[in-house]
Amino acid sequence: MLPVLYRLESAWQPDGGPFGRFTFSLFNLSGGPLSAFRLVYTSLTRVIEGAACENAVFLRRNANFHEFAPPEGLTLAHGEHWTFTVNGLHREAKHCTDGAKSAYLTLADGSHVPVAVSDLRLEGAVSELPPVRLPKGRLELPFALQPWPAEIDAAPGEAVPDVLYPAAESNADEVDAVSNVLALFHRLFSAGHAPFSLAPSPQGLPIVFKKKAELEGEAYRLAFSDREIRLDYGAAAGRQYALTTLAQLIDGARNHGGDFRFPASGEIADRPRYGWRGCHLDVSRQFYPTADIVRLIDILAWFKLNIFHWHLTDDEAWRLEIKAYPTLTTLGVMRGPDEPMLPQLGNGAEPVGGFYSHADVKAIVAHAAALSIEVVPEIDIPGHSTAALVALPELSDGQEAPESYHSVQGYPNNALNPAIPLTYEFLEKVFDEMVELFPSRYIHVGGDEVADGSWLASPLARKLMEQEGISGTFALQSYFLKKVKQMLTARGRKLVGWNEVAHGGGVGTEGTLLMAWENPKVGIELAREGYDVVMTPGQAYYLDMAQADAWQEPGASWAGTAAPAHTYAYEAEGEFPEELKSRMKGVQACIWSEHFLSRGYFNRLVFPRLPAIAEAAWTPKDKKDWLRFAAIAPLSPIL
Structure with missing residues (x-):
């Protein structure tokens, strides 16, 4: 990690211009003097009146690129800082990310050196913390499903199958589909316990596939019992979505058993609301x-x-x-x-x-x-x-x-x-x-x-x-x-x-x-x-x-x-x-x-x-439930 040689601190004040003003302070932490330089920063809150600044010379702007020069003859010794203000903004700043996103200096020899930046501070008003984004949540059915299915009538069980595997009569495409969703699961949850196996397991349940002409291409049905899981699908997409549903169910029940279960019996009949x-x-x-x-x-x-x-x-x-x-x-x-x-x-x-x-x-x-x-x-x-x-x-x-x-x-x-x-x-x-x-x-x-x-x-x-x-x-x-x-x-x-x-x-x-x-x-x-x-x-x-x-x-x-x-x-x-x-x-x-x-x-x-x-x-409108979603959303994979 390279040391920080220069840092740009910035604040926005609601007074000082029709859209408030920025105050910038450039700190020299390099160990030596700094002179004959130009400062560039990028910001979505743009300067549109270059003359409306104090203790700096506005040089140019291109979209979010802004370039300033210090007053002539300015030299910053180690530990000193240069402060200037900018009033001519095109809009108010409203969030901590509305200030400088990056900065650098162009020195007298034409070289460029990085400048560390901090989030924009708010001055002259209360800087409130963000609220909590999700409530605790509530579950009527303890199933870890995202998105929630169109129809579900299933009873939660106490046991969780070790794995699910394609039944012996499954064709090659169906086995491939299981492998594909298994690979998806492993990529998203690299430390997770595999929900599927291609080989049968006495501690698992077989998936019995059946293609059904009456089902649309993205639709599927799942029927649960203590002997097997029946999976009906319209086309490859519906089969994939059904297997994804099974992976979500078994992963939620295994890794978050205090809140979620695997179905012991019942059915899920599912299809998308929109194409x-x-x-x-x-x-x-x-x-x-x-x-x-x-x-x-x-x-x-x-x-x-x-x-x-x-x-x-x-x-x-x-x-x-x-x-x-x-x-x-x-x-x-x-x-x-x-x-x-x-x-x-x-x-x-x-x-x-x-x-x-x-x-x-x-x-x-x-x-x-x-x-x-x-x-x-x-x-x-x-x-x-x-x-x-x-x-x-x-x-x-x-x-x-x-x-x-x-x-x-x-x-x-x-x-x-x-x-x-x-x-x-x-x-x-x-x-x-x-x-x-x-x-x-x-x-x-x-x-x-x-x-x-x-x-x-x-x-x-x-x-x-x-x-x-x-x-x-x-x-x-x-x-x-x-x-x-x-x-x-x-x-x-x-x-x-x-x-x-x-x-x-x-x-x-x-x-x-x-x-x-x-x-x-x-x-x-x-x-x-x-x-x-x-x-x-x-x-x-x-x-x-x-x-x-x-x-x-x-x-x-x-x-x-x-x-x-x-x-x-x-x-x-x-x-x-x-x-x-x-x-x-x-x-x-x-x-x-x-x-x-x-x-x-x-x-x-x-x-x-x-x-x-x-x-x-x-999910159909009448099946949406914010508190249920809030209980399941923390299980989401992230980038």
């Missing part, structure tokens, strides 16, 4: 190694989720190897002081990169498929494209004034230009490679948060708008996305996008699936327009949202806060008119990674809300 039971992961803001992606997919399988929505590109990085454009994963992933893109969201003095090769993707897709999970890839276009434009500057209109518009995250001129023919050539080649890598029926193309005013300073875009009779940014976005939809249709794929795809005239509703994220009512409006909808509102299903208003609760809160109880209770189809409910295809958790700088923050924010959403996706 789309998704979890999204943003790997652009922070890079997750392949091993982490594989483990997350394992966790999704444990909770019977069936969609992994892989957000592969954004302003911060393009993470998917495209052999036709190698600079996407050289120039388009590197962030650092001297790299093609500046540090953002926790990056410091050391450059960072990371991408997924074709081989990585194929391995991940195959792993997911073996667990009945469909991988839906996303490249976020036309907005959120800074990384692509850095990697391929020829995709920009060279006549367009720099910083003629900014995205909501502060990135200048970050949208692919619909008036440049190379844009479509680029996307054709990208989609050609994607359909070879991803067998999913769907490709997600983003379509969100294009800044109003985008492209209006581009002479090429203005000319195209005049030729096509288009007025305004969103009509031009619609023109662009209609062409994208044609590309996907020609490749046998359906377009998925965020709800803004419907702006400016949208795209054809046939074969289009949109995700309602801005608020729940958007989903109903989209359904009225004829779109199929997945509900993923930030107010309940965005797992980067803080779980309480308390200052010391990490996360974002632009959509409010989402305590686990709120996430669990939220009913996505609650306000859908009856005639529109067929348009609602399911629900999805979204993991946006701006705040996930550590494994600890990831697990604290994602769990127990991810299993809460899994239960909303699977």
Whole structure:
């Protein structure tokens, strides 16, 4: 572990500006004097009025990157500190994670040295501790099941079978299925006692498999007795879910016998509430190694989720190897002081990169498929494209004034230009490679948060708008996305996008699936327009949202806060008119990674809300029970 040579302490005060002010103190702990330097920090609470600072010179900002210089001639001796304030913020700070996420110094010789940062302190108000996220819980039936099944009528027993094993008449596919779920269990609970054996055991119970034509593909039935367990299934997915249920039951009874039992008799008849039971992961803001992606997919399988929505590109990085454009994963992933893109969201003095090769993707897709999970890839276009434009500057209109518009995250001129023919050539080649890598029926193309005013300073875009009779940014976005939809249709794929795809005239509703994220009512409006909808509102299903208003609760809160109880209770189809409910295809958790700088923050924010959403996706509304969920949720595997 390297010693800390410099540390940046920060506090937010509610006074001193329309959105309060930051006070920063840089401490020199290096053992020698510090002079002729510049300080960089990254923060989601951005400075928009550079002149509104005291005892420092604001030099520049790019999205979350901020650079300051000290007063001329300042020298810090060992143990001394430099303090400055910043008033011109774009919003209030509300949580301890709203301050500097990383920092470094640039010295006179051009070298960069790391600066340790601390969580943001609150001054001038009470800094409350986070509340307890889960109550003690209560069980009416002592079974450790996540999500809770559609129907259960079973009596708990006192004994726990040592193992469950496939009956002698089981076919090869059924034995393989047992082995597959056994391997899943071992990966998630490496020290756990195996719930299954492929060989028979006198201390165990046989599983008698039967494929039933009347059961839907993801449905199953379990019947328990002291002689055997009968497992009826509709297709491979239903068989897997049944075996996962058995693994959960036996593990809970064996390792938490004070609370949970294994059924001695009775039945479970189970099927999912929704066909789309998704979890999204943003790997652009922070890079997750392949091993982490594989483990997350394992966790999704444990909770019977069936969609992994892989957000592969954004302003911060393009993470998917495209052999036709190698600079996407050289120039388009590197962030650092001297790299093609500046540090953002926790990056410091050391450059960072990371991408997924074709081989990585194929391995991940195959792993997911073996667990009945469909991988839906996303490249976020036309907005959120800074990384692509850095990697391929020829995709920009060279006549367009720099910083003629900014995205909501502060990135200048970050949208692919619909008036440049190379844009479509680029996307054709990208989609050609994607359909070879991803067998999913769907490709997600983003379509969100294009800044109003985008492209209006581009002479090429203005000319195209005049030729096509288009007025305004969103009509031009619609023109662009209609062409994208044609590309996907020609490749046998359906377009998925965020709800803004419907702006400016949208795209054809046939074969289009949109995700309602801005608020729940958007989903109903989209359904009225004829779109199929997945509900993923930030107010309940965005797992980067803080779980309480308390200052010391990490996360974002632009959509409010989402305590686990709120996430669990939220009913996505609650306000859908009856005639529109067929348009609602399911629900999805979204993991946006701006705040996930550590494994600890990831697990604290994602769990127990991810299993809460899994239960909303699977369990009928009248079978949900918050206190029962609270009793079982602590058994969840984590990343």
